[in-house]
Amino acid sequence: MPSPKAKNNAGRSPNRTPSPHLLQRQGSDPTSARLRASESPTRRRGSGSASASATGPQQQLPEEDCMRLNPSFAGIALRSLLAIDLWMSKRLGVCAEEDSSWGSVRPLMKLIEISGHGIPWIAGTLYCMWKSDSAAGQEIMLNLLLALLLDVVLVGIVKALVRRRRPSHNRMDMFATFSVDRYSFPSGHATRAAMGARFLLTHLVLAAPVRVLVLLWAVLVGLSRVMLGRHNVTDVAFGFFMGYFQYSLVEALWVSTASLQKLLGVLG
Numbered sequence: 001m002p003s004p005k006a007k008n009n010a011g012r013s014p015n016r017t018p019s020p021h022l023l024q025r026q027g028s029d030p031t032s033a034r035l036r037a038s039e040s041p042t043r044r045r046g047s048g049s050a051s052a053s054a055t056g057p058q059q060q061l062p063e064e065d066c067m068r069l070n071p072s073f074a075g076i077a078l079r080s081l082l083a084i085d086l087w088m089s090k091r092l093g094v095c096a097e098e099d100s101s102w103g104s105v106r107p108l109m110k111l112i113e114i115s116g117h118g119i120p121w122i123a124g125t126l127y128c129m130w131k132s133d134s135a136a137g138q139e140i141m142l143n144l145l146l147a148l149l150l151d152v153v154l155v156g157i158v159k160a161l162v163r164r165r166r167p168s169h170n171r172m173d174m175f176a177t178f179s180v181d182r183y184s185f186p187s188g189h190a191t192r193a194a195m196g197a198r199f200l201l202t203h204l205v206l207a208a209p210v211r212v213l214v215l216l217w218a219v220l221v222g223l224s225r226v227m228l229g230r231h232n233v234t235d236v237a238f239g240f241f242m243g244y245f246q247y248s249l250v251e252a253l254w255v256s257t258a259s260l261q262k263l264l265g266v267l268g
């Protein structure tokens, strides 16, 4: 009879080496033991009782083992989504290399990449803040600056938590990255594009064609991430989603120049 410890260990790891009892019951081939373990619960239950009558009730697999070998619907759906994501991302990564099928547009895609990078955005915001001659303009630029810094921090945190590797077809030749940027979920360019576009469309008075251009730019930034092979589709989709809500957070935490002056007065 197996000791309780041996039984527990059997329940913990689905890839364990089958116990001598299992091998005895299922034949001495470990592969056949593994194959049987992956059979449907109904069949296993049936064969379990058959063998129980042959070798005794103590031979039945623990209940938790059965659960482990039956992935939930959500698990299957997630795995399928990820498989589709990888397949689509690989197919859309048409500028991942110079000799890829759309390799000739790689320089243009890299230009779009730079237009969504944090450094030009932060530098441009600081410049506009410095050049702005109205308190209202300075307040808007200050909040855009804070939004961009918040974005870098939040994206860094999610990337460090999720740790999803960039697609294998990506060439890591990106301009100015942090170490956490070796991870791909979510796309920082996509969060910045969604948040930045929402910010500009809300706070700047722009003519209708320029508003369309801003939206088009945001979409192109997202598309270029996948075409360059930097990201999977889900990294970009989640990045857009996250950037959209980051903007709502920035609105909720809006810093007025008056409150900033008060804060600087307290600090100074």
Ligand SMILES: CC(C)=CCC/C(C)=C/COP(=O)(O)O
Pocket: 117, 118, 119, 122, 152, 174, 175, 176, 177, 178, 181, 183, 184, 186, 187, 188, 189, 190, 225, 230
């Ligand atoms: C250096 C600064 C200020 C920001 C880093 C910008 C960057 C390299 C983000 C990574 O973007 P993806 O996740 O889309 O590749």
